[in-house]
Amino acid sequence: MNELHVLTTGEAARYCGVNFRTVIRWIERGQLKAYKLPGRGDHRICVEDFVGFLRDNAMPVPTELAGASRKVLMLAGDPELTGAARQALQQEGCEVEIAGDAFVAGTLMAGCKPALLLMDANLVGVTGFQILDHLRSNSDFANVGVLVVAPVGERDQQRWLDAGADALISQAADRGELAAKVKLLLEI
Template identity: 85%
Template sequence: MNELHVLTTGEAARYCGVNFRTVIRWIERGQLKAYKLPGRGDHRICVEDFVGFLRDNAMPVPNELAAASRKVLMLASDPELTAGGRQALQQVGCEVDVASDSFIAGTLIAGCKPALLVLDANLAGVNGFQILDHLRSRSEYANVRILVVAPAGERDQQRWLDGGADALVLQAGDRTELSAKAKLLLEM
């Protein structure tokens, strides 16, 4: 499978229906994240950043680019949740990485730039609310959707949503709810 990871300014312009100089202006103004190649200084735009830009500006996301942003990071240590959740997410076309602690999750979120974080609220030694607060306070993670898997007896579900989660599923629920909510969040 040939995956597209970066775009030229001309390619980005064709997707938006604008002149490539408009894309360069967006980059120079800091509206669109890009990097310069050594030598001539041509710009390259990561697909994940471009998709985030399109969504932030209420522009349609082309199907071939939306598929590129189906990376999911699952932060969980429960073997049942990890195995079942991974399988359910892969069945709806997601590329899933799993981290069992916050250190590994931090390196993976910076490196793989997931579109969705599935956060186990029961993760030992980790305060999920601190993770939500950190991600929501950093602009580079503004486009990451967060799905919290809460314990079955969770009384204060609204607290997770108020803390920055985009959606919540109960751990006792079946995996179809997890995959359905993940799919919905990825298509937003």
């Protein structure tokens, strides 16, 4: 499959079944994120932004574009967790990046633009709640799903969900349960 990174307004319009001028209006109103090319000023839309726009507006995501949303960033310091989770996610066809701390995770968030953040609740140095607050307050990361791996017996699950996590899974969960949650969040 040819790797597709950006769309023209005409291509986006064909996917939505609308005139390209409608897509330009969405861009001008700030509803659809895009950038202008130098010279003529034509717009280009990143596929990840377009897929997020479609999901936000309850529009169907074409199958050839849905594949662009299989990137997972794992933020965890526990080597046992990262090894098992990475293997399970790769078996499901996900691209997995691993960050051992919040600084590296921030760099990878900007660079690889993951569709899902798998975050260990037992982070050292910065709390998961601070990370969730930052993600949910930044429009660039608003569409990133967050799955929190909570310690066994976590009593404050609702607090994670209220802070912006999309789902929780116990650290004792098996690979099958992890894969099922990830598939659900990525809509694979």
